[in-house]
Amino acid sequence: TGGIYDLDYWVIPKGTPNKDAALKFIAFASTPDAQAEYARNIAYGPTNNKALAKLDAKVLANLPTAPANSKTALQFDLKFWADQGEELEKRFASWAAQ
Structure with missing residues (x-):
């Protein structure tokens, strides 16, 4: 059986006042121990x-x-969902409303 996977990303907004804390969190969250526990x-x-x-x-x-x-x-x-998502969402809503 297969599955569909997606990726998420950690970002630090430019100019954030807590940049050092954000970097420490990302470093911690990326460790094997933290990821295994999660x-x-x-x-x-x-x-x-x-x-x-x-x-x-x-x-x-x-x-x-x-x-x-x-x-x-x-x-x-x-890319597919960026290009087609709005139209497919409308079609789904129309179908679900029946």
């Missing part, structure tokens, strides 16, 4: 591959970034 509580796949080694097979089975699952996964197509 994955144990919600099935979001770690982006740090070293986190995968810290997880048991039961947790790995539910993660999109586990090697067995990522082999058949497709990346969410942002």
